[in-house]
Amino acid sequence: MKPYFAYWGKARPEKGKGEPCHRLPFHALDVAACAQVLVEQLRFGMQELAEAMAWPADAVQRLFIFFVALHDVGKFACTFQNLVPELAPQVTGTARCRPVESLRHDTLGWLLWRDAGRQGWFGQELGLDAADFADIWMRLATGHHGLPPRENFGAFRAPKVDAYFLPEDVESAEAFVRDAARLLLPEGLPDADDRARGALTRGSWRLAGLEVLADWLGSNAVFFPYRSEPLELRAYWETIALPRAREAVRAAGLETHEARRWGGARELLALARFTPLQEYAATVELGEGPQIFLLEDVTGAGKTEAAFLLAHRLMAAGLAQGLYFALPTMATANQMYERTAGVYRRLYADGAEPSLVLAHGARQMVEGFRASVMVPGKLRAERVTSGDPQTASAQLSAWLADSGKKSLLADVGVGTIDQALLGVLPVRHQSLRLLGLAGKVLVVDEVHAYDDYQTKLLERLVEAQAMQRGSVVLLSATVPARLRSNLMAAFARGQGWRGCTIVVDGRYPLATQLAGGEVRTQACETRPELERSVAIKLLHSEEVVVEKMLGVAGRGSCACWIRNTVEDARHGHERLRAAGAEQVGLFHSRFAMADRLAIEGGVLRTFGKPSGQSERHGQLLVATQVVEQSLDLDFDELFIDLAPIDLVIQRAGRLRRHSRTADGTRAPDGVERRGETVLHVLCPEWTEDPCADWFARMFPKAQFVYRNVGTLWRTERALVKAQRIVTSGEPGQVDSVRRLIEAVYGDEAAEIPEALWRRTQEAEGKTKADESNASFNAIDLDKGYQEGLTGRWYEESVLATRLSEEGRVTYLAREESGELRPLYDGEFPWEMSAVRVNARKIDGLAEVWQTRFGAAIETLRKRIRLLEGDAFVLPLVPEGNLWTGMAASGGRPVRVTYGRERGLELESVG
Numbered sequence: 001m002k003p004y005f006a007y008w009g010k011a012r013p014e015k016g017k018g019e020p021c022h023r024l025p026f027h028a029l030d031v032a033a034c035a036q037v038l039v040e041q042l043r044f045g046m047q048e049l050a051e052a053m054a055w056p057a058d059a060v061q062r063l064f065i066f067f068v069a070l071h072d073v074g075k076f077a078c079t080f081q082n083l084v085p086e087l088a089p090q091v092t093g094t095a096r097c098r099p100v101e102s103l104r105h106d107t108l109g110w111l112l113w114r115d116a117g118r119q120g121w122f123g124q125e126l127g128l129d130a131a132d133f134a135d136i137w138m139r140l141a142t143g144h145h146g147l148p149p150r151e152n153f154g155a156f157r158a159p160k161v162d163a164y165f166l167p168e169d170v171e172s173a174e175a176f177v178r179d180a181a182r183l184l185l186p187e188g189l190p191d192a193d194d195r196a197r198g199a200l201t202r203g204s205w206r207l208a209g210l211e212v213l214a215d216w217l218g219s220n221a222v223f224f225p226y227r228s229e230p231l232e233l234r235a236y237w238e239t240i241a242l243p244r245a246r247e248a249v250r251a252a253g254l255e256t257h258e259a260r261r262w263g264g265a266r267e268l269l270a271l272a273r274f275t276p277l278q279e280y281a282a283t284v285e286l287g288e289g290p291q292i293f294l295l296e297d298v299t300g301a302g303k304t305e306a307a308f309l310l311a312h313r314l315m316a317a318g319l320a321q322g323l324y325f326a327l328p329t330m331a332t333a334n335q336m337y338e339r340t341a342g343v344y345r346r347l348y349a350d351g352a353e354p355s356l357v358l359a360h361g362a363r364q365m366v367e368g369f370r371a372s373v374m375v376p377g378k379l380r381a382e383r384v385t386s387g388d389p390q391t392a393s394a395q396l397s398a399w400l401a402d403s404g405k406k407s408l409l410a411d412v413g414v415g416t417i418d419q420a421l422l423g424v425l426p427v428r429h430q431s432l433r434l435l436g437l438a439g440k441v442l443v444v445d446e447v448h449a450y451d452d453y454q455t456k457l458l459e460r461l462v463e464a465q466a467m468q469r470g471s472v473v474l475l476s477a478t479v480p481a482r483l484r485s486n487l488m489a490a491f492a493r494g495q496g497w498r499g500c501t502i503v504v505d506g507r508y509p510l511a512t513q514l515a516g517g518e519v520r521t522q523a524c525e526t527r528p529e530l531e532r533s534v535a536i537k538l539l540h541s542e543e544v545v546v547e548k549m550l551g552v553a554g555r556g557s558c559a560c561w562i563r564n565t566v567e568d569a570r571h572g573h574e575r576l577r578a579a580g581a582e583q584v585g586l587f588h589s590r591f592a593m594a595d596r597l598a599i600e601g602g603v604l605r606t607f608g609k610p611s612g613q614s615e616r617h618g619q620l621l622v623a624t625q626v627v628e629q630s631l632d633l634d635f636d637e638l639f640i641d642l643a644p645i646d647l648v649i650q651r652a653g654r655l656r657r658h659s660r661t662a663d664g665t666r667a668p669d670g671v672e673r674r675g676e677t678v679l680h681v682l683c684p685e686w687t688e689d690p691c692a693d694w695f696a697r698m699f700p701k702a703q704f705v706y707r708n709v710g711t712l713w714r715t716e717r718a719l720v721k722a723q724r725i726v727t728s729g730e731p732g733q734v735d736s737v738r739r740l741i742e743a744v745y746g747d748e749a750a751e752i753p754e755a756l757w758r759r760t761q762e763a764e765g766k767t768k769a770d771e772s773n774a775s776f777n778a779i780d781l782d783k784g785y786q787e788g789l790t791g792r793w794y795e796e797s798v799l800a801t802r803l804s805e806e807g808r809v810t811y812l813a814r815e816e817s818g819e820l821r822p823l824y825d826g827e828f829p830w831e832m833s834a835v836r837v838n839a840r841k842i843d844g845l846a847e848v849w850q851t852r853f854g855a856a857i858e859t860l861r862k863r864i865r866l867l868e869g870d871a872f873v874l875p876l877v878p879e880g881n882l883w884t885g886m887a888a889s890g891g892r893p894v895r896v897t898y899g900r901e902r903g904l905e906l907e908s909v910g
Helices: 024-039 047-053 057-069 091-096 105-120 131-142 167-184 194-218 233-251 276-283 303-316 330-341 367-372 389-393 404-409 417-424 430-437 452-467 481-495 542-554 566-578 593-607 645-652 709-722 737-745 754-777 847-863
Strands: 008-011 021-023 291-296 322-327 356-359 412-416 440-444 471-476 510-515 518-523 533-539 559-562 584-587 620-623 637-641 678-682 724-726 808-816 819-822 834-837 872-879 882-889 892-899 903-908
Touching: 008 024, 021 024, 024 057, 024 167, 024 194, 024 233, 047 057, 047 194, 057 131, 057 167, 057 194, 105 131, 105 167, 131 194, 167 233, 194 233, 194 430, 194 452, 276 303, 276 510, 291 303, 291 481, 303 322, 303 440, 303 471, 322 330, 322 417, 330 356, 330 412, 356 404, 404 412, 404 417, 404 430, 412 417, 417 430, 417 440, 417 452, 430 440, 430 452, 440 452, 452 471, 452 481, 452 754, 481 510, 481 737, 533 542, 533 709, 542 559, 542 566, 542 620, 542 637, 542 678, 566 584, 566 620, 566 903, 584 593, 593 620, 593 834, 637 645, 645 678, 645 709, 645 724, 645 737, 709 737, 709 754, 724 737, 808 847, 819 847, 834 903, 847 872, 847 882, 872 892
Parallel strands: 291 471, 322 412, 322 440, 356 412, 440 471, 533 678, 559 620, 559 637, 584 620, 637 678, 808 872
Antiparallel strands: 008 021, 291 510, 510 518, 533 724, 808 819, 808 834, 872 882, 882 892, 892 903
């Protein structure tokens, strides 16, 4: 018997139930077999990497599979084997294996390679004489738990292999490696020259994700039952590992599905007519390889449908196998998921069974998503669905659905931008997310809506997508020229296109395409019914806003006031109620999820596209930025607080979005009949020479949301000058969308007044700091998959994808019969009782509250997995119609109040 059969790879926790363990060589081959079956799929293939390396594809594929088989060589260590002493092959060696520091088996594998494998195993016998080339492969192999093996030990001396491995352990590992090489490697391998090493380094991020995926599949005891009895490696590989791996990949929903041939736009989208932007998407000449599109057009121009058309054409041309739709919020992702469910199967050939996933932290609470998850072992037709034909058409394997980390691996995904951005941050399993995007079209909506930190991460994501030869479609109402150039340049870097000139084109609406190193732009006409001229009326007091909104309600119309902070929204809501408004709602982000979903649904019913006169009559809404992104809302009249110009334009898209008659009924002929369209902007009195607190006097809270007061001053200046927003204006026209944007962000923008200069510089300094923070946090794509000198890799919960104030998830609990229960009962009660709170405003419980509820919280953590670790639980007690509690910020007590009408409120005490 070969010595390596004495070592276990997987141990059964329950004694007396089946085989006691799965031998280490068998587990190694299980995972390698999964890797082989995966790379046979087009979406996971090695052809492009082989071309970049100038190697035969078969050689790259077999070398990868061989190294996958070495992923757990660290388990040959006696320190690992002694975790289950009764199974350890060298029980008597325990006393000689007591290291000062414990190491995970993945790092032990790298340690074994570093100290023994580099010289002893990979000489001419195995055909790998370039140790640095093999280092890249071995980091991938031993980095199979979602992060690279540990190499940086700081001030501590690097551990030695003999502290963890007995000599017989090293000999057994070497014997297995040599036998695996004879089984899996080809006769000879090409030279590992600089080109091959460089291409492998750049491709290592995707390969690392493939390694993780193979290990997850190969570790599933359902597909790979434990085996203790030895069996010759080739026999196990051919008769057991490979057949079971094929079943595992199929059952997991990871097979590649054939794209439907391109038969024209109407085969994909059942639209009566197409907008000019959609016509562009259906007819533009595609490049031969990966490419990026930026589509800028007004709200209602059909950007989403244009993205579907481009994705379908890229798939039909063999340039992609799926798509991921990234949106700014969970609410917008939920809406897009429902739309995608009715379309995505038409992207694929008849008979294909592609998967569709909703990817965000609260997806399990979305009924349509839950209904789409197939019961293991059941055919799709046997599933019980919600009865909605769109939901019934969506399907997802239970294996893909059981973890957010796997979600991007589905054929088609819809989710938040955060899920994709985690792919370029050094967090565990980031490589799996990048792998999920590889071979797909990445569609990013509302590109203008992201903060400076997110935007810099988005640039890195675009670069990574290009590096792994994926395509990108970016959607926006409009973006500044600088941002457009930065995103195009990022894609060019990822593709390795040197000297690529990013042209500046001031026309609007505009489609920009970068393919083959060449930038092409095309202006698109605005659909006649979307040609808008929105008059700007500046208001300078809240009293005037309240008076005008009451007048709107009195006429039987509906209106919304978009405010810049939650506190201002509550204040505006109070003023309207006090002034006699009877039908006025409040919508912001600081409601528990159960209430937020209910409010969102009510807002969509009242002000959404299908709404009619009966729903809209006299209705008023005060909201924050939650209504300005991707929600299909249509207000008769709109009032907004002054914000940066791109957000003003975005908010204007919620004003008379759909053609209606005077009473709010949808106009069957598409002709708008509600009179002149006016956007009311609450702002300070205009002056060329403002004082330092020009904005802060009117908006003391909002000055901390939009800190760049110079941008706000330039915005009001542009609005005063233009007096309207014209969507179809010429580029040089003062009131055109493009000219308004450049008047604020462009090179020719007005000089900032001296009184505002200091605050503006501080804000621009913060912008640069946020961008630097993003650049520092993001992975270095050029260095490849490795720990690096800093050794900075984290869990997902530690590293943020956005620096917004609504940062910390807080789980609201109520005291009942001496124990803590979620504030809301029903399905997913703790998730439904969660609310995001500024982490700077609450950082713990007040001492009195910790004394009262500390033990109960610890009991919860032991019972509820979601609340383990540092999850923040905030107990509340009833007080009239409200719930109250005591939190802390910087050691000072904070009174917390929660009510269904106003949401979560914080008040410093003392």
